[in-house]
Amino acid sequence: MRVTAVGTSGGVPTARYGTSCVSMELFGDRFLLDCGEGSSQRLMRHASVNVDSILISHFYADHTLGLPGVIQALEMDDRDRQLDVHVPAGRYDRAVDLIEGAYGEPSYPVEIHTYTSDEPAVETDEYSVTPFATPYTDYSHGFVVQEAAKREFDPERAQELGISPGPKYGQLQAVQSVETPDGETVQPDDVLSEPQPGRKLVYTGDTRPTQAVVDAAADASLVIYSAMFSEDLAGHARSTGHSTAREAGEVATEANADRLWLTHISPRHEGDEEQLVTQAASAFDGDVVAVRDGDTTGITRSR
Template sequence: MPLRVTFVGTAGAIPTTERNPSSVFVAREGEGLLFDAGEGTQRQMMRFGTGFSVSQLFVTHLHGDHVLGIPGLLQTMDFNDREDALAIHTPHGTRRQLKSLVNALGNRPTFPVRINEVGDGDVAYRADEYEVRAFETDHDARSVGYALVEDERKGRFDRERAEDLGVPVGPKFSKLHEGEAVELEDGTVVDPEQVVGEPRPGRSIVYTGDTRPTAATIEATAEPDLLIHDATFADDRAERAADTAHSTARQAAEIANRASAKRLALMHISSRYAGQTDDHLAQAREVFAGDGEDVFVPEDGQALEIPYPDGGA
């Protein structure tokens, strides 16, 4: 089942000619999830072909570079004759501000927009096979991060073993794989444990938004396949990072190590660096335990497929 991440905008507070403000689009089996929406997000989505089939929008905090794209995005959806409801998740205590932003142009969207406040530990959204959880972050505004965590998958079905036990090809295979014991014609009972392996882990993505390094990010989920972490500054502005409630690339890598993340994306790059991110990468790679290719500074429009941990489907 495909799980695809598109980095719609990767800049810090001030956009550059190469980078738009923060936004990440996640597509899973035809469902679109959007994390933050800085100004111009709808144009970026057109540019990178994500489409506008977004069912859930997850806002980390209400600084402009993370939300000013919402009015334009809603208007574009309206012009496209959208009818489906859109759920917007936002930190506790920010519903009124977000509602004002949704109605900023004086015209309410013609489709339903539902605003849901979330806090540390809340399940913001539950789908059939995964959920998106909020976790605490440390920024100079009411803020949360989000972890998309898939459910465990069924263990592998050992067809050869089932046939050796006398299970006929057909519906009994499915019953065993679903966890039901089956009885054969001779009265023998075959239990699922005899032919089905251990449950297999799903995939997970953690997105921090803007934050200082926090233990809550480490605890958001075990061994995330992708950690998208604030890395606004390099070491040369570590004090500035602390003062403005952001992280350095090195700090992001330290969090990734402690979380046992498989890959690390360094996000929210300050315009001070004018596209020069070599120091960000070098400093993060000094710390991050993964392969050199497992830590990167995504460019706007870069897309990434997240494979299953066991290489399965």
């Protein structure tokens, strides 16, 4: 699991930073969480524009205007496979208008899917991406990216039960029973651990700190939080439906998260990002970074 901050400016782009976009690589799949203005150019610089899916948290311009550009960049690269675009239920027509109005009809398939809260928008055997509602607008969401639970195989225990290394190890790991040379049956539960939670990333989108956000972020390996303002602008954050860096830290603490990325940073704080880190760290003792375009990290299990 690798995560790259593609656009980190809140509201409008600046000369240095684009608006909201996060790239993820997970089990060979590549997808975007939001697609703000200029995302295609910044993807070429910091990650890859060759994505499989794009998930839009809500339909404000700083989260969506890059969508036609990415679609065009993929066409210029002779794409032929389908691109999946996931938008909130109730925003299908706006997605169509955005793509067709700005670009027209691409030569490869672009499939628009709608999602609702608390049901996976994307689900594979290895991971799921599940939206959760945020209070920013009637149609705004964050996303929980959750790796499927894993069961660890104990080869020493298998040998104790009479199973030698070989194909039967694979059968047991595929949750199939096998027989020993003596005709005894060995069940998967005999050699597999209890399911261990997989890695978890939470992207909040624009939000105020709420219990729903805390619940969604519970035990996350990484929380990417829309921390637009410093604490001296807390009143402005409340009135506009955004959060401060300290509030992001409080959510991460309540959620028992491992790491916190501050993003969607107001242009007024450009060059003074350490102020936001200090404020978040005053409420959260985990690792805190005010990410900027191009920052990247791998996510490993830490629990």
